[in-house]
Amino acid sequence: MNPLHGLYAITDNTLMPDDQTLLSYVQQAILGGAHVIQYRDKTSDTEKRYRQARLLNELCRAHNRTFVINDDVQLAHQCGAHGVHIGQKDSAIEIARQTLGANAIIGVTCHDQLSLANSAALAGADYVAFGAFFPSKTKPNAKPAPLSLLGEAKSILSCPIVAIGGITVDNASQTITAGADMIAVVHSLFAAESITQQAEAFAHAFNWNE
Ligand SMILES: Cc1ncc(COP(=O)(O)OP(=O)(O)O)c(N)n1
Numbered sequence: 001m002n003p004l005h006g007l008y009a010i011t012d013n014t015l016m017p018d019d020q021t022l023l024s025y026v027q028q029a030i031l032g033g034a035h036v037i038q039y040r041d042k043t044s045d046t047e048k049r050y051r052q053a054r055l056l057n058e059l060c061r062a063h064n065r066t067f068v069i070n071d072d073v074q075l076a077h078q079c080g081a082h083g084v085h086i087g088q089k090d091s092a093i094e095i096a097r098q099t100l101g102a103n104a105i106i107g108v109t110c111h112d113q114l115s116l117a118n119s120a121a122l123a124g125a126d127y128v129a130f131g132a133f134f135p136s137k138t139k140p141n142a143k144p145a146p147l148s149l150l151g152e153a154k155s156i157l158s159c160p161i162v163a164i165g166g167i168t169v170d171n172a173s174q175t176i177t178a179g180a181d182m183i184a185v186v187h188s189l190f191a192a193e194s195i196t197q198q199a200e201a202f203a204h205a206f207n208w209n210e
């Protein structure tokens with residue numbers, strides 16, 4: 001499985017409303033260089049969510065890509081995903097770890113709070129996510145976070161750091177230079193005319209920074 005670094009693609013049930021679109025778009029993102037895929041579905045259709053999570057898990061494993069489920073620890077366990085991403089209002093890390101095991105990948109949302117990231121890391125999180133760093137089309141009400149937070153987090157945390165929120169090909173390098181190990185993207189990737197080329201452009205942002 002690839003390391004927790006680079007482009008982190010998050011699916012969207014509005015941009016990808018059916019199985020065929022979801023699988024096609026995620027495959028294009030993987031072919032363009034996305035390293036981590038997160039299934040984020042905010043509908044209540046449990047049958048669809050289970051079906052799609054299973055399909056994405058198969059696709060990601062076929063391409064040796066890391067696959068995590070947003071919010072739902074039980075779904076992550078049932079579909080065989082590598083792990084889960086949990087927010088401050090989702091399951092506790094301890095429950096996720098107990099359910100998914102020592103080798104699972106557990107990521108935690110930390111908004112603009114370094115203290116949340118410190119607590120998450122101490123509780124065994126495999127990565128922490130900060131944001132929103134720019135205005136988000138997907139979550140317009142997300143609380144803004146300053147880019148300086150990434151450098152502060154880098155100086156005290158040993159786990160990978162994810163930046164999220166309104167990240168585009170044009171502003172991605174600001175988050176990487178500031179300290180992000182991964183950039184998590186929804187709209188500017190999956191609403192692009194060529195998802196593969198857009199993913200490649202994000203991947204180049206990491207090369208330019210090295
Ligand atoms: C990588 C990553 N970072 C942050 C989030 C946001 O999670 P959360 O705060 O739980 O909000 P929802 O995504 O559940 O609306 C994320 N999903 N992924």
Ligand SMILES: Cc1ncsc1CCOP(=O)(O)O
Pocket residue numbers: 131132135136137138139142164165166167184185186187188
């Ligand atoms: C889930 C989430 N959490 C903070 S911003 C955001 C949405 C990111 O989507 P986009 O890349 O379209 O801004």
Ligand SMILES: [Mg+2]
Pocket residue numbers: 070071085086087090
């Ligand atoms: Mg959540």
